[in-house]
Amino acid sequence: MRTWLLARVHLGPLAVLFALTLSACLLVAGLPRATESAYDQALQRALTGAPGVQTDLTVTVGSWSPALDLRERAQFDTRDRLWHEILPAGLRPLVTGPGHASAKTTLTPIAGTGGSSYLNVGWLSDADRRVEWVRGRAPGASSTMRYEGETIPVFEAGIVDEAEREMGLGIGKTTVIGEHDYAAVKIVGIFRAKQPDDRYWSHHNDLVHVLKQQPPGSLDFEKHATALLSDAGLAVLSGEGRNLAYRWTLPLDPRGATALAVPGLLDDVAEFGRVVDVQSNGPVSPYRLETGLPNLLTGFQAELSTAQTVMSLVLGGLLAVALGVIVLALQLLADRLDHTLSLARARGGSLAQVARTAAGLTAVAVVPGAVAGYALSYLVPGPVLPIVHAGPVFVVLVAVGFAAARLALAHRTPLHERREDVATARPSARRITLEVLIVVLAVAGAYLLRARGLSASAGQDPFLLVVPVALTVAAALVTLRCYPYPLRLIVRLAARGRAAVPFLGLTRAARARAAAVLPVLILLPALAVSVFAAVVTDGIAGTQRLASWQQTGAPIKVTSEIEIPAETIDKIRAVPGVEQVVLAQRGQVQVGYGAERAEALAVDVAQWRSILADAPVSVPPLSEGVLVSPELRGRGTLDLGWQSRLKLPTRGVVESVPGFFTKGKFLIVPIGVQLRPAVNTLLIKGDADVAELAALAPSATVISQEGALAAIQEDPLTSTVRTTLAIVTAALAGYALLAVVLTLIVGAADRARAVSFLRTLGLSDRQAQRLTVLEIMPMIIVTALAGLCLGLALPAALGPGVDLSSYAGDLPVGDYSPDPVLPSALAAGLAVVAVLGAYVHTAISRRRSLGAVLRVGDLT
Structure with a gap:
């Protein structure tokens, strides 16, 4: 068979294959280079920021x-x-x-x-x-x-x-x-x-x-x-x-x-x-x-291992989804070639000829696309990793191999006929047993991962990479096996109504052939990984904000080793943007009459709480007495030496003091207990210019919550993780939409034939649109819900295995509360594309004459 002639005839599907292969190869070769380059920058920044006595x-x-x-x-x-x-x-x-x-x-x-x-x-x-x-x-x-x-x-x-x-x-x-x-x-x-x-x-x-x-x-x-x-x-x-x-x-x-x-x-x-x-x-x-270099490298390696784990999960999911969309496009090409290859087999063409034709025609599109994507990846700065070379080759092999195997199996016998009245075959007991085993192993793996945590060995834990894949496969199997049953129940309810369109549309959805499996296998991991990435990104962002407040303890904090003069404080109060200034004194106090020391903060707690009203951190109320750290609890009235002798009763225990203390012996006292407070700390509410405040107090250090947050977010590893997650989320959303479009195109011929039959019975254009929507929407809705649930469950399932504290100011990221914006946007986008596809398909079908669709004898 003449491959180039077939290529000219089927130029549309091949163009789609070319574009999908190019994007997949660009992502699989470019993103690892970008992330590795960011890893290098993070290491160089970590070493540059460390004192020379540690690195040299x-x-x-x-x-x-x-x-x-x-x-x-x-x-x-x-x-x-x-x-x-x-x-x-x-x-x-x-x-x-x-x-x-x-x-x-x-x-x-x-x-x-x-x-x-x-x-x-x-x-x-x-x-x-x-x-x-x-x-x-x-x-x-x-x-x-x-x-x-x-x-x-x-x-x-x-x-x-x-x-x-x-x-x-x-x-x-x-x-x-x-x-x-x-x-x-x-x-x-x-x-x-x-x-x-x-x-x-x-x-x-x-x-x-x-x-x-x-x-x-x-x-x-x-x-x-x-x-x-x-x-x-x-x-x-x-x-x-x-x-x-x-x-x-x-x-x-x-x-x-x-x-x-x-x-x-x-x-x-x-x-x-x-x-x-x-x-x-x-x-x-x-x-x-x-040298302190081994400690620095070991700490960086721990942070890097977490980043690599997260990147492996999302990039692996992206590659799987990209390959799934390519396979769906190949399904479209296979349907277009079905008549041609059936005729060739009927005229004596061998099975090897069929496989060679399929592989050659696929290679015409995917090889140039892979080469183009591979070449474009060199525009991305970064080292050339083995995945840069192996990724595009793997994509080409999967595409060509699937096309050859798919068409060879479909045409293994000449003049193959398919029953149009049979929806699905009953699965064998062996297949059901295998699927149940996969689901059980996935759930057991998730439980064991939470129970044992990460392996103590160096490098990435393979168990951490296997569990998400197993959970995704298990969720896909459960979705495929279970979603027809509620649909059949709804079909029975629709059969009792007088309208025929709901019954016909839902019946076609419930009796979908095996070709409907592929969109599910694409949409589910695409939505799961994108939701997982979005949830992790939101969790990191929320924890970063919390960490920035815990580092500063106020919108702006001014600290000095010496007392801040009163005239300087007055000038700071007059700076534009300063709304409130809380005076504080930090120092070291003597506990009792021995050598025991503790860090102390004297401050008006009520005023401090007022400037933390909208912050994610706070301090307990205190009007008199002292708040102590856990190491000083249970001592009753404390005798403190600080400027003068103070006897203060304990009024509570604080685990940490935002902006000041996180561990050790520390306490908070009202600033009024001092005979003459030597103010060396200012807690400022407002959005004043930090540089202007620093100029007024040259001997002091001025930091802001916004500056601390920016410093955390601008860390190379942190920004790389968040940027890559955002790119992957956008790419997966795009692939999910493409999967819906291709699903509509793959089933377009069969759907057009069914609509044409019904048009002979008086089906209107509006009813045809509703029929198409009801046929494809159940699969999209059920798969979207399954992907959403899996994406929300993955952070909890992988919780002990993915320590993201390095990217959130050294605070553990544990709040994975779902943000409804992105899942709603993805679901809405899929629904809109499905509805628009239904309208487009109906419009195209309306322009076709019945004679172009129905053959002689179809109506008898």
């Missing part, structure tokens, strides 16, 4: 004797080259820039302070590029001095102005450090970081800030500062008698990180740590690797 690779070794000391820059450079040489291949693309080395002491007390103040010394290999001297001069060579009868070294060093202010150090002052092996530090200059926000300084926060620590059981804080030495100071710095550590930092460049490489990066970091451990600087001084 730092090799460290201690020294406690002169034999282990490193006194020259060349010794550090030699080891730096070694670390780069032994770096695993997977890490080398990420460690592209030069590293730096440092030598620093720790826990070196200032003599005579009783351990309350510590002054360490440190050396940086790239200090000349990192700091600038604002007062005094850069340190030079060391000297010596006599102290308690001994000669001790005197290091020339520089400090930051914060250390000068907090520690009482100044230019020209010499400070003795140590407990027994003394040394002295002479301050000769004040420096500051050239780029204080550089991730580099997270490794050396002790050099640019004074660190305060509260020892266990103590009410006072220790102060720790580090002074910067020169190369000459390094030459006399020894680990003998003090805690001295050398570090080599290999900075990580997150721009080259990819999500696909995360498992390999974890292995490479472990391997690098193992190789570093076997290096030695002596018999008792091993090197070790310090």
Whole structure:
């Protein structure tokens, strides 16, 4: 048979096949690239946003004797080259820039302070590029001095102005450090970081800030500062008698990180740590690797696994529905070829010839469509995954294979005849048993998934991917087996009426042939996955809003480490958009008379509750007394030390305080109990400009609920999940509508023949339209309801297996309350398309003459 001639004759169905194949291949090849690109961006953002001390690779070794000391820059450079040489291949693309080395002491007390103040010394290999001297001069060579009868070294060093202010150090002052092996530090200059926000300084926060620590059981804080030495100071710095550590930092460049490489990066970091451990600087001084990169990658991998699971579910459903619509279009082509192939078989054509013709004719449409969709997918930025190549090939194989098998089975015998008066065949006992088994296994799988949760093994849990498929197949089987029975009951009721159209339309719907199975298998997963995606999207959106309020505790929150002046508060009240300002004081209080501490918030709770009237969070009412955290419950009246001694009775327990506390020991007190509240927090109602408020209070931090929500929503992984769900929902809705249209077209010839018969008996055009609607609407309505119920049930069934808290501000997404808008829109869209199709079909049938439809003898 001549394939190209058949292609010209059946150009319409082939054009539909081409368009469907193109869209399916574009989606199956383009969406994975887009999602993987977003995964890469999310990883790079996570690594970039983390401090350098967590992401960078730092090799460290201690020294406690002169034999282990490193006194020259060349010794550090030699080891730096070694670390780069032994770096695993997977890490080398990420460690592209030069590293730096440092030598620093720790826990070196200032003599005579009783351990309350510590002054360490440190050396940086790239200090000349990192700091600038604002007062005094850069340190030079060391000297010596006599102290308690001994000669001790005197290091020339520089400090930051914060250390000068907090520690009482100044230019020209010499400070003795140590407990027994003394040394002295002479301050000769004040420096500051050239780029204080550089991730580099997270490794050396002790050099640019004074660190305060509260020892266990103590009410006072220790102060720790580090002074910067020169190369000459390094030459006399020894680990003998003090805690001295050398570090080599290999900075990580997150721009080259990819999500696909995360498992390999974890292995490479472990391997690098193992190789570093076997290096030695002596018999008792091993090197070790310090990095927080594995923790960051492991946390990202957990978030990524959830995203991949959700994407696998929705993309798998999208691919199944797309293939179903393609198969429905192939059914249309098969019906058009039925007469031609029957004639060929009657004239001696072989079954192989029939299969080759069907496969070749299908390939004429689907191969160019697949190539076009595959080519267009390269316009989508992202890495080329195996699914990009395999997806279009799979679509082509399924389409060509189904066409060949379908027509070969239909024409396995020449001159095949079909009984027009038989609706359906009774299913065998074996088939019924298999279908019941599938339903039971699907329900049992959903129960087990909720009972056991996810597998603890790495990667995606296959059980999580199998259960939704099994539930969809089970729902389709139940729908197919059950929906004719209520229709037959309605038919019996319609038979008692005088109108013939309802009886005829519903009878044809109830006695639909096996061809009606395919639309059900397409519409049900399409609606189920789209409703599932919409419900999950709504659940994430609602939880994101809740998380943003819990992070801020007010429409706008202003916090400061120091007291906010009254004149600043007045200026803030006058800013356009500010409706109400609630004053608050946050601090740490002493519980009792011991060392127990708790976080406290003093605020007018009634005013605070008023600005949270429309928010999804709130706080219990409090007029007097104190609200405590669960860890402080059951203590009755609390004796607190905060500016003055306070005795306040416990009036309630709060699990968390929005905007302030989520765990630990904390409490809320009325702000009026303070003699003079030192206001350092403002809770603002209104839509004022955050930048303007920040300009009025430069020492404070200003955040808004809208800004916190935007930050959550703009996270690459979060936006990818929501965007992909939206795209899939729209695509599935489009495929569902196409399925309805194709269903009308596939049954058009048989329907036109039936309507033509009835027209000879006086059927009007309006009655013909009603007949067509009543014939197709039951299948659409029942399938839509089944898909809607399945889509609403899937989030609950998969609840413990899909943890979406990473995309909702670290709050668990558990509120999957259905939003009626999208399901109603989908159902309405399907109904409208069905009704319009009925009208179009009737209009086309009306223009045909009865002789074009009925053959001689049909009316006898």
